[in-house]
Amino acid sequence: MKTYTLITGGSMGFGKALAIECAKMSMNLVLVALPNSGLVELSQFLKKNFNIDVLCYEMDLSKEENCISIYSDLKKNDATIKYLINNAGMLSNGLFEDMNSDYFLTQIKVNVATPTLLSKLFMDDFKANVPSGILNVSSMASFFDLPKKQVYGGTKAYLLSFSSSLRKEIAKYGISVSIVCPGGMNTTSRLCLQNRRLGWISRQSIMNPEEVAKVTLRHFFNGKAFIIPGNVNKLFMLMNRILPQFLKHRLTRNAI
Amino acid sequence: MNVLITGSTGYIGHQLALELALKGYQVHALVRNLKSEAIPKHKNIQLFEGDICDLKSVLCAMKNCQMVFHTAAYTNLKCNKIDSFYSVNVDGTKNMLEAALQHKISRFIYTSTLSVYGPSYKNVSITESQPRLASYMNDYELTKSMSEDVVSSYEQKGLPCVILNVSRVYGPGLKTYSNGVNKLILSMIKNDFLFVPSRLNSIANYVFIKDVVNAHISAMDNGISGEKYIIGGENLSYSKLFNIIKHITKSRIKIVKIHFSFLKACFSIINGCKRILGQPLSMTSNVLDSLFTNRRSSSEKAISSLNYTVTSIESGLIQTINYLIQKS
Secondary structure, three states, X not given: OEEEEEEEOOOOHHHHHHHHHHHHOOOEEEEEEOOOOOHHHHHHHHHHHHOOOEEEEEOOOOOHHHHHHXXXXXXXXXXXXXXXXXXXXXXXXXXXXXOOHHHHHHHHHHHHHHHHHHHHHXXXXXXXXXXXXEEEEOOHHHOOOOOOXXXXXXXXXXXXXXXXXXXXXXXXXXXXXXXXXXXXXXXXXXXXXXXHOOOHHHHHOOEOXXXXXXXXXXXXXXXXXXXXXXXXXXXXXXXXXXXXXHXXXXXXXXXX | OEEEEEOOOOHHHHHHHHXXXXXXXXXXXXXXXXXXXXXXXXXXXXXXXXXXXXXXHHHHHHOOOOEEEEOOOOOOOOOXXXXXXXXXXXXXXXXXXXXXXXXXXXXXXXXXXXXXXXXXXXXXXXXXXXXXXXOOOOHHHHHHHHHHHHHHHHHXXXXXXXXXXXXXXXXXXXXXXXXXXXXXXXXXXXXXEEXXXXXXXXEEEEEEHHHHHHHHHHHHHHOOOOOEEEEOOEEEEHHHHHHHHHHHHXXXXXXXXXXXXXXXXXXXXXXXXXXXXXXXXXXOHHHHHXXXXXXXXXXXXXXXXXXXXXXXXXXHHHHHHHHHHHHO
């Protein structure tokens, strides 16, 4: 039986950078992303050039049955999961009163329900493959009060709380649970453009996904519970504790 | 047949316009300044004053045209304002596409760059299906990539579009920002010493200007709408390129290597001072990074489906060097 690392949202941005870093470490991959997001091309490239096996699933993770079908398909293929990286997430940026309820309900499913369900589905796999682990991708947004990111920040705060509690529960099996809270990253071209138009202070915190992926995975495989990539982001966290509210708001005005 | 071309005062566009005119096409050239010295002159080339950032002028120049070559772009990597890149490369391209859709253009040929694919991985040549493995290195790559997305969206709306991803172009032609190889050859002819960054084994792909022009013309008939084609030539390291140029020019130039990061730091300091004094920048770390990124690539797809042929680097460089010597 081959062991795999499962990465959700692996076709673009941070998920893609994590996939490439894992491929460099010769880990077999299971990548999941929405259809037409470049997933097949990425999977083929990694499979061909990194001498690893890559299975890919183009599907919508907001649906419970899709998560279950990934699980059963992997079992059919004799694949077992050693590491799970819950990276898929839906961003949002808008006033709550203008938000479509379908949108945030789906967002809550993808950002909250899906990572929780996947963690549960593969629990026996993790136990069978110790040392193993779960990496949940949260955000700096989970620490700050960000207007226009109410639901997003809330879903990320859930992951933070879920991860640290679950970590205490399953550490006894040798399964590590880590949480990473990246700040702004140059992921989609729209965000790259937005980031380049930021003011000087905010721009200092922006990182490229490949740097964040390197740092994150190094800490994850060392079993670190709580990962904040980047010195500027660490500084933000420190300032969050000591600065008055109005200054914090100014600093996080444009953060993602 | 009438064709519209943008960027005819640029390196590729200029020669493409002349070649199209020679082949008997009626060429509509959209130019910003009718008095520019770089305007290609031929009886089949009709000038239209305008700007791709002004939709009205584009619509006017495109009247009665069947095909469009959009080669104009903002390429000055020394500029650190993303909006200069965005307004020309993304908004300008959108205007071109909008006008083309309205005029029911039968083929829109968009000149893009190999750099949208990012660096190549180890010894694997970049092909059209390679996913981008690293973040956008500069505003040019980012906005060209975004403009390709806009092209695709218009292709979905029913405008037949072909994208050509051109690698590093060299060969006789206008002295513009986009032909650094010519500048390199000239300095190797004139000087006794050449100071270069220490990363001489970084590999780039070099394409001869005439091949690029031919590829554009072939794409009119042979390009398949919605497809992208890498238009490149040979993959070479800098040391090999220097050796070939030295051999052809019989130059005895001494090549002095300077540590890459040290050089970058020096330019940062110099440019910081220059920015304060308001002087133009000669070299920036953006340009250096872009020049020393590995971009090994393959043009197999263009060769098999566009009848594309590659001029060998030796033959291309001999023609270029003869041209440069004659001119100076």
